[in-house]
Amino acid sequence: MASPQRLTDRKRVAIVDAAIAEFREHGFDATSMDKIAATAAVSKRTVYNHFPSKDELFAEILQRLWEGSATQQALPYQADVPLRTQLLELAQQKMQLLSDDNYLDLARVAMAETIHSPERAQAMVARMDEKETGLTNWIRQAQQDGRLKPADPQEVSHLLVSPLKTFAFWPQITMGKPLLDAVRQKEVIDIAVDMFLAYYGVAKQTA
Structure with missing residues (x-):
């Protein structure tokens, strides 16, 4: 029993x-x-x-969304490994999260309610902004190592992830588009990483 x-x-x-x-x-x-x-x-x-209350139940859903986005093991910055190799791995990890049915389901619920009642999600949004992601930490270390241009690490991380979300998150959330297949995922990841390095990478270090 x-x-x-x-x-x-x-x-x-x-x-x-x-x-x-x-x-x-x-x-x-x-x-x-x-x-x-x-x-x-x-x-x-x-x-x-x-x-x-329903508000506390909704807060639990947001908490599960937050935990789901933080379960992946942070990838360490490696000074002796090419940036593109590391960024491809980081982007692939993010793509796996964006392709998770449970994560997408929770995101649909959370986003629908934050649009209509943003006060319900204020505390969670503030918490997410305060907590550094593994990607943000990785970018900060690469900047300190002189391999990425200086800029706000959190903003820089958004600019790497945004192209992924453009094809592998927002269409699925807002229009019910199917998840990307493995070939298309790789194409999107390659484009996102190469665009990112074209602007932020220090040329002599990105090979």
């Missing part, structure tokens, strides 16, 4: 999964805690035991 703690954990996961499905299909305001309870196959009381 499953322990009470494990059963409680499973119910919490079921509630969050049900909320994601309902928020995505009906939106935050049109989704009731009763409907979430029914979809999760738990009592309404159980839902409220885990989440006293």
Whole structure:
């Protein structure tokens, strides 16, 4: 027999999964805690035991999105390895995240609600801005090593990732386009990295 703690954990996961499905299909305001309870196959009381309000439940979804974006192991900067080789690996790692169905599903829910009620996501956005990503740290180290032009590392990281999102995130989120196949992913990654190095790379160091 499953322990009470494990059963409680499973119910919490079921509630969050049900909320994601309902928020995505009906939106935050049109989704009731009763409907979430029914979809999760738990009592309404159980839902409220885990989440006293819909706002707290939505915050949990944003938290899962944040955790999903931070689970990949940060790749260390290597002074003796060509920048393009390292950037290709970094971009591939980001592409894997952007191609994850669960991540995309959570992003759809979060973005739909932040457009209509941005105050719901302010705390999470501030937290994400404060936390340095592995890519930002990598860029800072490459700059300190004289291999990338000086500029704000966080802004520079956005300029590397933006081309990936243009083809492998925004069309899927906003228009329901299919995920890119492996060949197209590689093409997009190559273009993004080469454009990035053409502007930010220090020529004698990027070979």
